[in-house]
Amino acid sequence: MNKEFIDKWHSQVKKGTLSFIVLIVLDKNELYGYDLIEKIRNQTSIEIAEGTLYPLVNRLKTDKLLDSKWVEQETGIPRKYYFLTKTGKQTLEEMKVQWKNLQKLITKLM
Template sequence: MTSAVERAQTQLRKGVLEYCVLASLRAAPAYGLELATLLGRDRVLLASEGTLYPLLSRLRTQGLVATTWQESTSGPPRRYYELTDDGHAALDAFTATWQPFRDAVDSLLEDPR
């Protein structure tokens, strides 16, 4: 049985994980495991790697990220993900709407009247 906290986390992840991935790629390209480690470090944003790779594939299909293969010194080649111009635009749009949205939610949680 899923707890109320788990249900709330799942719903919040569905809404923001895509943009957290884009934000993680803002400074530099990264490969999947790198992103999984970064996003999963506190177990809040990413519950499992199983949700990340389908999301990365969808972002690629939507043209928000581009991929390249690069050789690795410690194993097989790695697929690196990098923001496209459309990815930057999507992240900018989310950033512009996030703070007012977050502030409105915080305001209701602190004082619903």
């Protein structure tokens, strides 16, 4: 086994699916950044740094898949919550179809 190759491949797969993962998690929840990182970590064991998450959610906002709103807290500073737009929900549904098709093809090959 070529561990270096596997590690690079795993990193690329993770990067390539991170947008999909963020959209899936936000499909049912409005979350602020840290909470989004924690939810992904807890449900997938994927470690996401803030320096990775915030540029990603900004790209998803630019693509009109996410929006955000500031929510005042009883104590502390306001938090920016992210949520899927209508276009984001439609895009996620198409991504799920594409993912299932890809999964079938790979399973068939294996």
